[in-house]
Amino acid sequence: MDPILRRSSFYYVTSAATYLVIMGRYLLTRDWTAFEIIPMFMPVWLLSAMTASESDERYAFLRTLPVPDPTVVRAKFELVLASAAFQWTLLTAVTLARTGDGVAGRSTLVYLTLVCLVGLVSAAAGQVAVWRFGFSAMKPVLIGAIVVGILTVIGHLISLRKVDGWPALSGLPVVDWLARAPWISGAVLAALALLAFRGLMRMGVRIKASSEAHL
């Protein structure tokens, strides 16, 4: 395994494991609100993994090695993609498992796909921003985004419990409409997100090669 990939994967594996250990059990035991709330943590966790990985990265050192920038960019993006795909797969598996209980349904599948894709693109964009502006400059922004993400989830959870008729995100008309054919809409959404992801990766190669802020 490539040493850069191996070193950075520590943060992603740890993040995915804590996410699943802390949150996963709620999906197996709680009511439908768990499926509304838990997927929302996924972008937060993914962004945290990326932030932790970057806080300990030494790009100036990597540049002294025979490792071209595209290889480094690919390794970082592969980790983001693999982590998002892993979490989406497990969330989907649990959703399918609980469809029989009536706790989750087709709209849940679309909703968690949407949230995972937002997480994927956000983490990739954050990664590119770190290369462009440097980790020191981006650290407050990334931490701010993580805090806002957590507060949003908490706020949404409280509103779901306290405000009558507060719309669940998985019940939005657009989600319902996409849920008429969840696998097809999921595939189309994934394709669009992967296109954006690929575009960000190419931009990342260009930016990383020309910027010195991250060194």
Place this chain on the structure above:
Amino acid sequence: MDTVLEARTLTKHYEHFSLRDISLEVRRGSIAGFFGPNGAGKSTLLKALAGQTPVQQGAVRVFGQAYADAEQELKNRIGYVPQEPTFYQDKTVEWTARFVAPYFSRWDGAGFYRLLDQFKVNPLKKVRHLSGGQKKMLSLALALSHGADLLILDEPTAGLDVVRRRWLLDELRARVAEGDQTVVVASHITDGLDEIAEEIWFLDEGRIVMHEDKDDLLSRWKRIHFRDGALPQAIEDRLVRLRRMPFGSSGLTGEYPELRDALADAFARGDVKPENASLEDVLLSLIKEA
């Protein structure tokens, strides 16, 4: 001439500093020294030569190839020591070696540990617990352990004690003498590196102000010691870095071959005596002139 490293009209702008229009060639099997005051642009130049930083204009070719075309291949053949090496702080020296080893096709693990032993760096120590000098030694050990054909070393003796500095200078000289290795060093001090450098570049304010073969340079530059009144005033006026002492004076000249004949009589009388100038003397004179 077999050129290993070549730069053409290299230009790089920062907010408060610019490296301007640098062109140079370094021959295979030579030791090239870049000297100059702090902030002259030596580190920026070495970074550009080692493919560590992009430039706005100009081109660098190493072994006839540009980094854009063969970065991996070229960096495999280059040992680069930055001015301030960075590593993963929470990892050990040993871990760092294991991390870099797969990337180099000619990694010599045994050689690396021999160098650590030579430098008295504990491989089990975490990088964050190394001193600045030990980090430099770790960086040197990494650069010298993968069979690099070209060593680009930014202030390689900074932070080294006198014994290790002497060892490093001898090692670099031996490596160049034994084989095909080429060494490029930069320093703001001439501290030993001037001894081993064969070609000298002086940089000041982002420009090369002088480039010359060291032997030619030192045959041209002399310190002239003279008894007061023994030198014709016109010649005394041409000396720089004049030192007045109770028992005579001295000054530097970069035109010694031209003055030699004019001073032949004074030499014979013993009123005037030439002495080899140090590179530091020359450097200081050039900075003043620039």
